[in-house]
Amino acid sequence: xxxxxxxxxxxxxxxxxxxxxxxxxxxxxxxxxxxxxxxxxxxxxxxxxxxxxxxxxxxxxxxxxxxxxxxxxxxxxxxxxxxxxxxxxxxxxxxxxxxxxxxxxxxxxxxxxxxxxxxxxxxxxxxxxxxxxxxxxxxxxxxxxxxxxxxxxxxxxxxxxxxxxxxxxxxxxxxxxxxxxxxxxxxxxxxxxxxxxxxxxxxxxxxxxxxxxxxxxxxxxxxxxxxxxxxxxxxxxxxxxxxxxxxxxxxxxxxxxxxxxxxxxxxxxxxxxxxxxxxxxxxxxxxxxxxxxxxxxxxxxxxxxxxxxxxxxxxxxxxxxxxxxxxxxxxxxxxxxxxxxxxxxxxxxxxxxxxxxxxxxxxxxxxxx
Amino acid sequence: xxxxxxxxxxxxxxxxxxxxxxxxxxxxxxxxxxxxxxxxxxxxxxxxxxxxxxxxxxxxxxxxxxxxxxxxxxxxxxxxxxxxxxxxxxxxxxxxxxxxxxxxxxxxxxxxxxxxxxxxxxxxxxxxxxxxxxxxxxxxxxxxxxxxxxxxxxxxxxxxxxxxxxxxxxxxxxxxxxxxxxxxxxxxxxxxxxxxxxxxxxxxxxxxxxxxxxxxxxxxxxxxxxxxxxxxxxxxxxxxxxxxxxxxxxxxxxxxxxxxxxxxxxxxxxxxxxxxxxxxxxxxxxxxxxxxxxxxxxxxxxxxxxxxxxxxxxxxxxxxxxxxxxxxxxxxxxxxxxxxxxxxxxxxxxxxxxxxxxxxxxxxxxxxx
Numbered sequence: 183x184x185x186x187x188x189x190x191x192x193x194x195x196x197x198x199x200x201x202x203x204x205x206x207x208x209x210x211x212x213x214x215x216x217x218x219x220x221x222x223x224x225x226x227x228x229x230x231x232x233x234x235x236x237x238x239x240x241x242x243x244x245x246x247x248x249x250x251x252x253x254x255x256x257x258x259x260x261x262x263x264x265x266x267x268x269x270x271x272x273x274x275x276x277x278x279x280x281x282x283x284x285x286x287x288x289x290x291x292x293x294x295x296x297x298x299x300x301x302x303x304x305x306x307x308x309x310x311x312x313x314x315x316x317x318x319x320x321x322x323x324x325x326x327x328x329x330x331x332x333x334x335x336x337x338x339x340x341x342x343x344x345x346x347x348x349x350x351x352x353x354x355x356x357x358x359x360x361x362x363x364x365x366x367x368x369x370x371x372x373x374x375x376x377x378x379x380x381x382x383x384x385x386x387x388x389x390x391x392x393x394x395x396x397x398x399x400x401x402x403x404x405x406x407x408x409x410x411x412x413x414x415x416x417x418x419x420x421x422x423x424x425x426x427x428x429x430x431x432x433x434x435x436x437x438x439x440x441x442x443x444x445x446x447x448x449x450x451x452x453x454x455x456x457x458x459x460x461x462x463x464x465x466x467x468x469x470x471x472x473x474x475x476x477x478x479x480x481x482x483x484x485x486x487x488x489x490x491x492x493x494x495x496x497x498x499x500x501x502x503x504x505x506x507x508x509x510x511x512x513x514x515x516x517x518x519x520x521x522x523x524x525x526x527x528x529x530x531x532x533x534x535x536x537x538x539x540x541x542x543x544x545x546x547x548x549x550x551x
Numbered sequence: 552x553x554x555x556x557x558x559x560x561x562x563x564x565x566x567x568x569x570x571x572x573x574x575x576x577x578x579x580x581x582x583x584x585x586x587x588x589x590x591x592x593x594x595x596x597x598x599x600x601x602x603x604x605x606x607x608x609x610x611x612x613x614x615x616x617x618x619x620x621x622x623x624x625x626x627x628x629x630x631x632x633x634x635x636x637x638x639x640x641x642x643x644x645x646x647x648x649x650x651x652x653x654x655x656x657x658x659x660x661x662x663x664x665x666x667x668x669x670x671x672x673x674x675x676x677x678x679x680x681x682x683x684x685x686x687x688x689x690x691x692x693x694x695x696x697x698x699x700x701x702x703x704x705x706x707x708x709x710x711x712x713x714x715x716x717x718x719x720x721x722x723x724x725x726x727x728x729x730x731x732x733x734x735x736x737x738x739x740x741x742x743x744x745x746x747x748x749x750x751x752x753x754x755x756x757x758x759x760x761x762x763x764x765x766x767x768x769x770x771x772x773x774x775x776x777x778x779x780x781x782x783x784x785x786x787x788x789x790x791x792x793x794x795x796x797x798x799x800x801x802x803x804x805x806x807x808x809x810x811x812x813x814x815x816x817x818x819x820x821x822x823x824x825x826x827x828x829x830x831x832x833x834x835x836x837x838x839x840x841x842x843x844x845x846x847x848x849x850x851x852x853x854x855x856x857x858x859x860x861x862x863x864x865x866x867x868x869x870x871x872x873x874x875x876x877x878x879x880x881x882x883x884x885x886x887x888x889x890x891x892x893x894x895x896x897x898x899x900x901x902x903x904x905x906x907x908x909x910x911x912x913x914x915x916x917x918x919x920x
Contacts, residue, residue: 189858191799191858191874193581195858316688427561
């Protein structure tokens with residue numbers, strides 16, 4: 183089914199938007215109240231470019247929540263389920279956030295720009311409101327706002343070559359989840375070794391929205407000899423690479439222990455954080471559901487699943503949902519992420535597609551383990 | 552430009568979604584992490600159906616934040632800039648919400664279902680997170696969650712006839728911003744006289760998502776003799792009718808005093824609410840900008856403006872933005888909403904379209920005054 187998206191000022195365009203259109207953008211979605219590019223018309227080629235060459239993505243919709251001031255660390259530490267102590271300036275941590283019941287509300291990465299200044303680089307929910315409310319109601323002395331920052335991702339095996347040609351050989355030494363503030367041709371940005379693929383590369387956090395097209399064009403020119411291609415977050419690749427997608431993989435009512443993020447949750451911290459007691463109780467009794475990666479039987483799926491499909495246990499009872507189903511080139515099979523009851527999560531189950539086809543699911547792994 | 556939207560489980564379908572597809576849905580947008588129908592392919596006919604007959608809209612994306620418990624009123628009252636005291640069970644108030652700096656973060660209507668139970672019926676931002684954070688951090692004794700509630704709007708001059716045929720003549724006596732809990736054929740819903748048009752009608756707050764298609768089909772059947780038509784929130788009609796759209800009209804950084812919502816903000820309340828001191832200070836000095844409705848020169852706009860256009864004062868200086876520009880059948884002219892400096896808000900200004908055309912704007916009114 184092809185549905186067009188209405189364009190209007192309620193949803194924001196990114197500073198890179200006109201470049202996307204010029205490169206033949208065909209599909210978008212909406213993320214953090216912004217348009218996010220989905221495809222330029224050839225998903226197979228986009229997958230290949232990401233795995234074999236270099237891919238350029240407008241991920242401006244990965245908004246920043248800036249927290250700055252004397253209590254900035256205290257606020258970030260209290261809203262993060264992960265312990266942020268020991269984090270140096272210039273480094274990043276992936277830090278899930280929960281509500282007071284231990285329910286995941288976002289899974290940002292946190293960048294420390296200065297001792298008292300952070301960017302919370304968010305998935306799709308209004309963390310800005312959450313942090314403003316918590317900070318103000320606790321009387322913390324810090325400012326919480328959305329800065330003019332728009333990430334552009336350069337991903338794939340030739341991302342290092344592309345960025346070295348653009349900025350210099352020094353970029354090869356930027357460590358994973360490390361960043362530097364830099365500029366090119368007067369365009370200020372933070373260069374960070376990160377990105378939502380398993381293929382390596384950088385995110386360039388543009389700090390002047392008026393220079394979006396200049397930055398896009400500069401990276402594009404540097405990448406041409408490496409076969410750069412326009413793209414966006416790539417659903418099958420990110421599942422193959424065990425990258426979690428908040429909402430897609432779990433809706434808005436799952437815990438980090440259910441979805442395989444336990445290693446990023448510092449439950450044994452000696453200080454308090456939002457959701458701690460609920461998560462400790464859940465760890466004691468064990469999570470009720472688990473997110474699993476499974477192979478799916480049947481012919482190659484023509485498109486990504488549009489919505490969750492019911493999952494059934496071997497005995498035929500409802501046991502959860504297949505959240506995402508896609509064709510995986512890596513596995514040469516259909517692949518899915520399913521959020522299912524813990525008692526069936528380690529084994530086979532079935533799912534029924536909207537056309538009534540029953541597919542067999544074969545357990546591959548607990549997600550991200 | 553035609554862009555397709557990618558469909559996937561990250562964004563939710565409503566309980567009415569399959570009915571929309573059956574009726575020829577062509578355009579959608581995303582609102583509160585759900586697909587919202589935009590058009591069924593003939594905007595002029597959708598406008599006529601709304602003004603002359605009856606229109607059926609899936610507005611499930613108008614999510615509810617339910618607040619229930621001993622401190623439910625205290626929480627709703629503290630997060631609302633409008634005084635909610637004196638509000639009876641079965642009644643609704645339009646109640647803008649601000650952050651601690653007096654910046655608008657949503658403009659919900661609030662339904663009082665019981666002394667200690669409310670639905671905050673929201674525009675597009677995560678008020679759920681805001682209210683959960685404020686409630687928990689203040690130690691208030693109430694539960695804040697998103698219930699299984701999906702509004703369906705029946706709007707237009709024959710909406711009363713449609714609903715009277717379906718439910719009985721008693722529906723004609725439901726007062727504006729009043730509601731009753733009722734059911735039809737075992738489908739439970741709240742029938743409320745409300746809706747985001749100036750043409751009158753109801754919103755049916757479906758309380759069982761599994762019955763969405765049944766409710767849609769029942770209303771459709773009742774409306775057929777009145778010429779019912781599928782539709783959605785209608786951009787030109789809502790501007791003609793002075794209905795505010797959070798984000799579209801102001802981005803996410805305006806105050807209620809700037810956008811014409813002062814009458815819904817109880818600044819002289821004797822109790823505290825979030826944003827009160829900032830709003831009092833703003834009232835004293837006067838808002839820096841104003842939202843105005845203006846006629847625009849030029850040929851009939853072929854489509855809604857895709858993004859804000861710069862506004863220029865008569866002297867040629869930047870003075871704000873045209874947020875939305877559309878063709879208005881009522882005014883037989885292009886019409887816009889512009890957020891401009893207070894010093895030019897009462898008079899003419901100009902704006903430049905993306906193709907470089909300069910349009911003259913003629914002041915009609917301060918928005919909603």
